[in-house]
Amino acid sequence: MTDLDSTARPLIGRDRARETILLVAHRAIDQGGAVLVTGEPGLGKTALLADVAQRLDGWTVLRVSADSFESDLAYATVETLVRGLAGLGGTAIRPPAPDDDALTVGRLLLDAIDALSGPVCLIVDDAQWVDEPSARALRFVVRRLSDRDFLFTAATRPQQNSVSDLFEDLASSSVNHARIDLTPLTVSDTQELAEHILGHAVSRRTATRLTEATQGSPLLLSVLLGQLHDTFTQALHPAGWDLPDTAIMPLASAISAALEGADVSVRTAAEFVAVLRDPLPAPVVGTIAARLGERLDLPGAVTRGLVLGTPRDGVLWVEPAHALLADALAADLTVERRVQLHRVAADVLDGHRALRHRVEAADTADPGLVDELLTAALAAADQGRAEQAMSYARSAMHLATDGELERSLIELGLLAMRFRLHEQILDLRPAIETLPPSPARDAVLLELRTLSRDVPGALELALRLEAAPALTPDERAIRTHVAEALPKVLMAMGDFSGVLDHLDTGRLHIAECPAPEDVADPALRWLAEPDEHLVRLLGWALNSAAHAQRPDLFGPLTAELDELLVQHESPAAVDALVARSRVFILGGDIERARADLAKANELVRRFPSSWTAGFVRTIYAHILFLVGEWEESVTLADTAVALALDETDLSCWPIALWTSTLVRAGRGESEPVTERLRSAAKADPRITGSYDGDLPFLARAELARALGRPEHQLRATLDAEDAATRASTLGWLTYRVDALATLGRAADARAAYERCAAPGLWRPYYGSLRWLEGRVLEAEGRAADALQAYREAAGESPFPFPDAIAALDAGRLLAAGRATAGSGAAPRSETDRAEAGVLLERAAATFRRLGASAYLARAVQLLDALRAAGDTAPGVELTSAVDPLAPLTTRERQVAHALAAGMTNKEIAERLYVSVTTVNFHVRNILAKLGMRSRRELRALALPRRRPVRTDRPVKS
Known part of the structure; x- marks a missing residue:
């Protein structure tokens, strides 16, 4: 085999395994090494070894794959290796003869490999099929090369064989070895x-x-x-996708291979387990088989990889090895055969399992079974088992006759409303549209039209429902829901005055809400929650009052909502708090917005079915970025990204991606920022929510500033203006003034600054107005005035990052000696030197805490220059406050801070929505990058702590 190029191919979920092999390879150059990769079929052993081979620059890689059909032929594996050696040129070796002894063949191979220059890697794939003579020859070769620049790597299934024995032999005599067990x-x-x-x-x-x-x-x-x-x-909807039946087709060959030469009882066992699906004790499966007069070989099906067997308390439990394999096996059975199996299973089993098999066995319409399923669905819903309830209701719909279909569709729709699982019934909208109009049908359809962006259709339905007389408790319960559903439609249309006009009518209808026990239809009782609907209505009204510029309503509505929220924790409380926080953000009251979002973020963990669940995490992450809690911000934003596509409301997904770039931009991480913005750009523009569409441009501008690229920073602000809507908070103007000042375009910077100073939506979230004035003054050559502006801007503020940048600018001017009344530089006074040191130290401390390494490097460079020039004033000690986590990526920083807080790997995995294996990989990288040997050393590191934020400070401008 010839050398392979080093082009890296994507290898998902195997980063840690790859890095382990490459580390062993690096050490093997001096001392030799061995790696054994084990894993069940299909877990990617071959792909992993191919990827590693591509990365072994400068190595001669010899790859050989054993063959199951030749495992009983002497030297079959060696012959493959000989062909590879012959292809290298100059390493002629005769093929082994069947009667050669292993030592002779081993010497021939050793001479050929010894003749190769540079380090050599021998990869043996499918090692479980290596014939015994080849294994003995390889043992001779590998043992004699184990102390030179040679790496032996083998991949095998998790079973003992001659090659795995060889690895164990090598591992016992070498410290440079690794065994990698691939997991799903x-x-x-x-x-x-x-x-x-x-x-x-x-x-x-x-x-x-x-x-x-x-x-x-x-x-x-x-x-x-x-x-x-x-x-x-x-x-x-991405969360509503279902696995189609056609998915099983590519697996037919895998089943055929697994069953080749097997007894019929093995196939029968695999088929039984495939149809039964749930984990069951083997004796129960045996009982079902006995009633059908069938003989099963369950251990044989386990051995063939078609059935998974797990001992529990001395009893073997069986289930399909793969759901797709089970589907493929079941699909090969006749309908009569499957129905027969399900009927017997329904008799033998009980509870949920028996009901499910009764459904599968039903071959005619059965109104009694439909009624039983809908009753079971409501019982499951009352116990909070949403997915099970939806499954029962869908089964009822499929089994319903024309007379029962309407009821089944409506009850399925009501369940989706109850648990915010609308994505699971979007495909049923056409069927629901054809049903006769009724209050329940129209309530379901109202939400489907709203989520499908059919706003005119939703408005027509909502107005009709609101105007219709509500004569029964059931109708009044539905109208109570419409009281808070109609404002959502009006807000989607931008009719915020209409929401306020509807407020009194909505209150009246909510006040007429019946008690749950008075509602006749049990599928509607959950709607009889007046406080839920009132809390949401107040939230929508608060948001609309801000947009309609009705400050007279804001105070009374806020007081009323606060009184309700004292004793009301629910999904509606989340929605109301999020709605109000957006008003606070637009008004510049970051502290009150933060308080609302912090409470909503706690509630959403208990009530994930709120409409605004995704926006809670996203907007709160943005606020935490602004107030300097970057570790919490990026963790929350990443969580929002991980969960966004599971939300009923998809509009949060691109915004979550935008927010997750902010911290990374401030840390100068170009690739993650670009990747996330690219992903967000793929979203359908019709679903993008209304929250701060400037965020992607702000991230681009911040990244450019962190990397010292003012032209790119300016370009991002121009793009932001081109794409701006009336909801823009104009944050990009801050970056525009800064970029223009850096580029020396004083007149343009002055014009942009005047736009910030004019009354409007601009807020000092990314830099105070006084700091921006300093930037303009400095560009105009008025250094003394600029310094004074920077000094004032660098005072206490709710926004530590721009505060530190202002301190950095003030220290930079003082250190350069430019802050004099004239335009020329003057000798620095002792007072100036002392002040420069204090300002730069303060800026460095903030940058270090935030992990803003590029900004920290600038502060440290200025401090070092002061020290080198001997300009340190008496009593002022300058320290180069290097960020101890500077080598880490943002994700690694998240893990490092969690470790330092004493969290376990499992807790970190749950917090970051990743696997424990991924956390293990990050921990290993963190310790390696920081030159540490244990988690204890990391905990001993003085990591930056959160800065307490006062809640009684006004926002400075």
């Missing part, structure tokens, strides 16, 4: 793989469904995603 891909890995193959993101719910269906097999996932590309692009 996690949900996060599946999301990454899906985005790579499909070209767009999938929701966490969809990724979970795919991971469970394939048991995290990269091979099955890759095949499946390739086959399903078109069905994903046609999905109405």
Whole structure:
């Protein structure tokens, strides 16, 4: 085999394994090394080794793959290796003869490999099929090369064989070795793989469904995603996508291979387990088989990889090895055979499982079963089991006759409303549209039209529902819901005055809400929650009062909402708090916005079915960025991204991606910022929410400033203005003034500054007005005036990052000796030198705490220059406040701070929505980059702590 190029190919979920092998390879140059990779079929052993081979620059890589059909042929594996050696040229070696002894063949191979220059890597794939004579010859070779620049790497299934014995032998005599057990891909890995193959993101719910269906097999996932590309692009909602029946087709060959030569009882066992699906004790499966007069070989099906067997308290429990394999097996059975199996299972089993098998066995319309399913759905809903309730209701819909179909569709729609699972019924909208009008049908349709962006249709329905007489408790419960649903439609139309005009009518209808026990239809009782609807109505009204410029309403509405929220914690409370926080942000009251969002963020963990669940995390992450809590900000923003595509309201997804770039931009991380902005740009512009559309341009501008690129910074602000809407908070103007001043364009900087100073929406979130004035003054050559402006701007403010930048600018002018009444430089006074040191130290401390390494480097450079010039004033000690975490990426910083706080890897994984394996990988990288040997050393490191933020400070401008 010839040398391979070093072009890296995507390898999802195997970063840690790859880095481990490469580390062993690096050490092997001096002392030799060995790696054994184990894993079940389809977990990516071959892909991992191919990826590693590509990265071994300067190595001669010899790859050989054993073959199951030649495992009983002497020296079959060696012959493959000989052909590879012959292809290198100048390493002629005769092929081994069947009667050669292993030592002779081993010496021939050793001479050929010894003749190769530079380090050599021998990769043996599918090592479980290596014939015994080849294994003995390889043992002879590898043992004699183990102390030179040689790496032996083998991949095998997790079973003992001659090659794994060889590895164990080498490991016992060498410190440079590693055994890697590949595990299935996690949900996060599946999301990454899906985005790579499909070209767009999938929701966490969809990724979970795919991971469970394939048991995290990269091979099955890759095949499946390739086959399903078109069905994903046609999905109405990324979390509502279902695995189509056609997905099982590519697996037929895998089943055929697994069953080759097997007894019929093995196939029968695999088929039974595939149809039964749920984990069951083997004796129960045996009982079902006995009633059907069938003989099963469950251990044989386990051995063949079609059934997963797990001992529990001495009893073997069985379930399908892969959901997709089970589908493929079941699809090969006749309908009569499957129905027969389900009927017997329904008799043998009980509870939920029996009901599910009764559904599967139903071959005619059964009104009694439909009624039982809808009753079970409501019972599951009352116990909070949303997915089970939806599953029952969908089954009822499929089994319903014409007379029962209307009821089934409406009850399914009401369940989706109750649990905010509208994405699961978007495909049913046409069927619901054709139903006869009724208050319940129209309530379901109102929400589907709203989410489908059919605003005129939604408004027509909402007005009709509001105007219709409500004569029964059921009708009044529905009208109570409409009282807070109509404002959502009006806000989507931009009719904020209409929301306020509706307020009194909405209050009246909510006041007439019946008690739950008075509602006759149990599917509607959950709507009889007047406080829920009133809290939401007040939230929408507050938001509308701000947009309609009715400050007279804001105070009374806020007081009323606060009184309700004292004893009301619910999804509606989340929505109201988020709505009000957006008003505070527009008005410049960051502290009150932060307080509302902090409370909403706590509530959303208990009530994830709120309309604004995604916006809670996103907007709060933005606020935390502004007030200097960057670690919390980026963690929350990343969580928002991870969960955004699972939300009913998709409009938060691009905004979550934008917000997740802010901290990374401030830290100068170009690639993650670009990647996230590119992903956000793929979103349908019709679904993008209204919250601060300036964020992607602000991130681009901040990244350019962190990297010292004022031209790019200015370009981002020009793009922002071109794309601005009336909801823009004009934050990009701050970056424009700064960029123009840096470029020396004083007149343009002055004009941009005047736009900030004029009354309007501009807020000092990214730099105070006084600091901006200083930037303009400095560009105009008025250094003394600029210094005074910087000094004033560098006082206490709610925004530590721009505060530190102002201190940096003031220290820079003082250190340069330019802050005099004239335009020329003058000798620095002792007072100026002392003040410069204090300002620069203060700026450096903030940059260090935030992890803003580029800005910290500038502050430290100025401090070092002061020290070198001997300008330190008496009593002032200058320190180069280097960021101890500077080598880390933002994700690694998140993990490092969590470790320092004493969190376990499992807790960190849950916090960051990643796998424990991923956290382990990050911990290993963190310790390596920081030159540490243990987590204890990291905990001993004095990491920056949160800065307490006062709640009684006004925003400075």
